[in-house]
Every structure is written in C-alpha cells, then in structure tokens.
Amino acid sequence: MSEIKSYLRSLERSRDSMRAEHRPRVFSLRGREWDLLGTVFAPVHAGTTEIVLDMLGLSDPACPPWRGAFLEIGCGTGVVAVTAALAGCERVVASDINAEAVANARLNARRHGVADRVLAVHSDLFEALPGGQRFDTIVWSSPYVRAPEDYRFATPLERAYVDPGYEAHRRYVDEAPRRLTNDGRALLHFSSRGDMDGLHRIAEETGRRLRVLKRHVIVDRGDVVEHFLVEVRSGEEPSEVHDDAVRRGGPRTQPARTMTQPA
Template identity: 45%
Template sequence: MTAAGGSGPSKGAVVRGSWLVNSTADGVTGPVTFRLHDREWDLLPGVFAPTYCVSTGFFTESIPFPVGGSFLEVGCGAGVTAVTAGARGCRSVTATDISEAAVRNTALNAARHGLLDRIELHRGDMFDGLGPEERFDLIFWNSPFIDPGAEDGPGARPVRDERRAQLRRAVFDPGYRAHGRYLSGARARLTATGRLLLGFSDLGDHDSLRRLAADAGYRISVLRTSRDLAPGVDYQLLELLPDDTCAR
C-alpha cells in the first residue's frame, strides 16, 4: 500500500519515468526549439520536454478550453497548453509551476506567440501565488502521475543535479502528496460551473487517485484516452466531478 492508500507504483512505470528524466536531462542541455501543433516553441533545460513524451500534445488537443472564460494551468512546463488556451480564445489564462525554469519557459513561449499580455504567470506550489478571490472556469494539470515508491523513500540518494531534480518533479509525485493538494485545493478555485481536469495515464496509480478524489469529494470520469490513437502508454484526460455521495 502507498501513503495514499493505493496499490503503489509498477516497476515498469518507475523504469519508464526514470528513462524520461535521464533522456531529457542528457538530451536537452541548453535552450532549443521544437515544433508542435504547427507552431515553433522554446524549451529550456530542466523543463518537461513535449518532444520526449506525447502527453502534452494529446492533452492540449483534447482539453475543452472555455472560450471567453478563464483557464488555470497548474504545472505549465514549457507553456504549450497555456499558450494554446490563449490562442484558442480563453479570455484570461493563468499558468503556475513550482519550477522557476518552467515559468521562464512559458513566458518565452507566450512572448513568441504574442500572448504575454493575456497570460498571468506565477511560480509556486499548486495554487500558491493566486489572489484570494481568483476563480477559474477550467483548471487543468498534466500531472507527474508516477509515484516512485521506495525510490524516493527515506533511503533514497539525493539528486545533486538541479536539472535532473526539476525533471523528477515533473515526472514523479512521491506518495501522491501533490495530487492530494491539487484535489483538495481546487474546489475553492473554481467558479460555480467550473470544471476540474487532470492529465493522467495508465502508468499512474488509479486506486490512490480514486481515494484522494473521494476524500476531496470527487468521482472520476474519463473524458478522452489516447489508447485508440497510438500504441504504448495510454494517456487519459480525466474530469473530477463533484460527488456528494463521497465520504469527506
């Protein structure tokens, strides 16, 4: 059992997550550019790379952006989703990330695509940095859905390379503690009809997630999966629906 009460990480998920961290850290050692969805994007070292993982592209294509409404992206990374939200007609876009490099990267891409005046940026843990009255029509996080289990336990070796440490935070969430804060903190940040989405995958621990969601008063509905689009990892765009039958 994990701290969040689930079945824990599969070895395959941890191996795949470690591969992603190491290949990104070794492959992106300076600023580069990449193409996605017919646009050119900047990518800084230490930031989750949409070129090494198709999740960014899949979720960005799948999110029902609230045209004319407000969108919050938690964990914006290079900023592809936040910038696309602005380009697709969201009235206001707010993007946060715990990584300073990610916030800088999103600013670069917002400027590159002429949307810097439409995107508010915060560096912080989850909803920190938002004004007390700020509410959103849609909140989304492409989360670090792999719980590394014992790899990040008390006996784990510290990661001395800061770039690798940032990338680990983009891929792994020990004990799903950050997922817990996302689910428990989101309700106070939604408008009356606001929607809460999560980018997850079959590499994640669904039992733990279901438990955390129920604790926060939500049930999980699958909006779209990548299963039919490509073989390999199944990325899942989940919606957290308020469930008054859940135990609080």
C-alpha cells in the first residue's frame, strides 16, 4: 500500500489534529468565524473543507444563488451546510454520526443566522432521516482512506479519517441516489488517498455509475494528492473515469496549490 493511502498514517493525522494548537475554540475560514468543538473534524488542520467549498462552487461570492434542499452527510463543524444555507438553499439538513459534530453544526448555524433553515441531525448516513425526504443536492466529504474491515474506531474523530472495509461508502453509494429529487445530484468528495478502484467496484455491485465532475490537485507535505468531486448516479452504464474537461480536451486538473497542513 502506498504511503498516502496508509490508514495508519491517517489515524496518526487524526491524533495530530487533537493537539491543542490545531484546535482553536473559534477559527476563521473564507472570511467567516466558526466554532469548533472537542472531537469534531478540524477544517483548519485538514484543509479539505475549503477544497469542498471550492469544488461545489460555494466559495465564490459571485456564484449564482443556490436553491432547493441540501443535505450534507458528515457535516462536522457545519461549514459546508451553513454556507449552502447562506448561498440561498431554503432547506438544509446537516447530519453526522458524531453527536458532537451535530451540536457543532447547530452552533454555527446559529452563529450565522440560518438556524431556521439548517436542521442538524444525529444520524448514521441516512438512517435517522425520514424515508420520504428528497434533496436537490446531497454531499458527503467522506473519510476516504480505507481501513481493514475489522478495524474498530478508538475515538469518534477517527470516523472522519478512515472507513473500515468501505462499509459506509457502500451504503452511501447505494442509498444516496434514492434520496434525490428528479433533477437532484448525489456527490462524494473523494481523493487519491482513497481506493478509487474499490469505489468503482462498489458502484458496479450496487448498480450505480460514478462520474468525476471536478478535480483539484494539491501538494501536501511533499505528497501530490488529487481531490475529486464524484457524482453518484443510478444506472446501468459502466462508471466513467474521465471528467467533462478531459472529454472536451480541456485541462485535466486545476493548478496545484501547496498546503502546509495534511488533508
């Protein structure tokens, strides 16, 4: 297994993110202040939250207003969900398996005056969400590093970094398309630290198609890491491994940027 895909290294990152210097009580991100609670994924340590905002087009103040119902699975501090509400989504659900993340998202929704539109829910993926609820956008910035099937989490935070046997990825790929409105999109933030072949096998086994919509390359402490925004679609056709830009002959990636903190 290559170094960047090592689950032990990701667990080490998870421990490192618990050090006091990486856990300000309040942090700044994209011009806003955010609360951070004790065992919640720390965007300032990881850097991936900003990548997700960029790939979704939620960072650009000039972006056209968002509409409809937005579900963020694995909301952590709630930065993405709250930003979606601030961008115009009328109904936002922010859910996480870590109860402290749910409280954290609630705090940040209140801090930014969108508590009336952001419902924070404690849920293992879709389990606590009413079956009939449909969303225009569903997104999960997943713990894309694969751990051995029999790995048992030592802390709630480790769930933000690894997924044993891709059990949660399998359930997300299978279930997310069923929770969409007719024109809705189910999205997954994934990276080259993850097992993309494994994800494609899961898609085939669950009758889904994967399409890479966006790519973003970073250099992270000497490692080149590619981030992907993947759409999970229902359907029989084989998964597509190329993004639109590749098929149009456009640039394969956005320019690399250097990060000082690990993703």
